[in-house]
Amino acid sequence: xxxxxxxxxxxxxxxxxxxxxxxxxxxxxxxxxxxxxxxxxxxxxxxxxxxxxxxxxxxxxxxxxxxxxxxxxxxxxxxxxxxxxxxxxxxxxxxxxxxxxxxxxxxxxxxxxxxxxxxxxxxxxxxxxxxx
Numbered sequence: 001x002x003x004x005x006x007x008x009x010x011x012x013x014x015x016x017x018x019x020x021x022x023x024x025x026x027x028x029x030x031x032x033x034x035x036x037x038x039x040x041x042x043x044x045x046x047x048x049x050x051x052x053x054x055x056x057x058x059x060x061x062x063x064x065x066x067x068x069x070x071x072x073x074x075x076x077x078x079x080x081x082x083x084x085x086x087x088x089x090x091x092x093x094x095x096x097x098x099x100x101x102x103x104x105x106x107x108x109x110x111x112x113x114x115x116x117x118x119x120x121x122x123x124x125x126x127x128x129x130x131x132x
Contacts, residue, residue, distance in 0.1 A: 060130045065093045073117035
């Protein structure tokens with residue numbers, strides 16, 4: 001019976017992960033005009049007003065994808081190590097190019113504070129200067 005429960009849990013864990021990884025929903029650089037148009041339209045709808053300014057939707061979404069399995073709180077070193085490890089092991093999300101990962105690593109190295117514990121990906125994107 002315990003074996004059956006474990007088997008069902010591992011299948012349901014995989015199903016949950018598959019449902020989380022909807023790469024088609026992540027803004028891509030080639031479609032940024034579409035994203036910005038939607039955000040602009042959203043600003044005119046009552047109750048849908050945008051509360052933040054996103055400087056780069058593709059990089060912001062990529063950081064969220066790269067850090068989706070990171071356990072928080074996490075400091076600068078842990079954040080960067082997780083991304084580098086994914087890259088070395090070829091586990092970066094398939095929709096994020098190697099160049100984009102390198103660019104994100106540079107931004108994080110430059111902007112995140114040493115010793116500060118970040119509580120979530122939102123704090124990281126703000127500290128990186130991508131979201132205000």
